[in-house]
Amino acid sequence: MPAESAPVGRRERNKQQKLERIVTAAAELFSERGVDEVTTQQIADAADIGTGTLFLYAKTKGELLLLVQNSHYADALERGRAASADARTPLDGVMALATPIIECNRVQVENGRTYLREMVFGDPTEPHHAAALAIVGETEQALAETLSRLASIPAAEASALARVVSSIMFLTMASSDAEVDIAQIVEGVRTQVSAILPR
Known part of the structure; x- marks a missing residue:
């Protein structure tokens, strides 16, 4: 019982x-x-x-932003996972997974950029920061699974490649100012990712 x-x-x-x-x-x-x-x-x-x-x-305003944004990013990741399930090529799979995350980051540009800064430079012992890093880890795992499935890449290599793809995505979002729209960021990430994926 x-x-x-x-x-x-x-x-x-x-x-x-x-x-x-x-x-x-x-x-x-x-x-x-x-x-x-x-x-x-x-x-x-x-x-x-x-x-x-x-x-x-939350001890700081940055931690409050993490608290708010973490659930949005987790939802975006789930939408990306669902979209990538129908992809037929590794590049399409990666971009299907990445696009909802990019869209989430651009809902309010300065909030998105501050969120990324807090993720990278925040206190890793703080629970909201740890949750943000866990979402990054889940994103990399989903990318690795997508690459393994669609490109037949061994797990260790797929994990390393997923870390590179994740870095491309987050750095491109963080370095894009308010005038850069979602479509431009997606295309920038797509161009960079296509250069590193196996042919």
């Missing part, structure tokens, strides 16, 4: 509700104004909590 999970206590429910309010408030403010134009006080006010409470969930 399976053990029933214990009901969640009031304290845990309150913590979860506060976290949801923080994420909702931060997401709305970051989307409207961009991360650089929003203060932690504004987020705390919108979430109806004190700034001290806010800092229990």
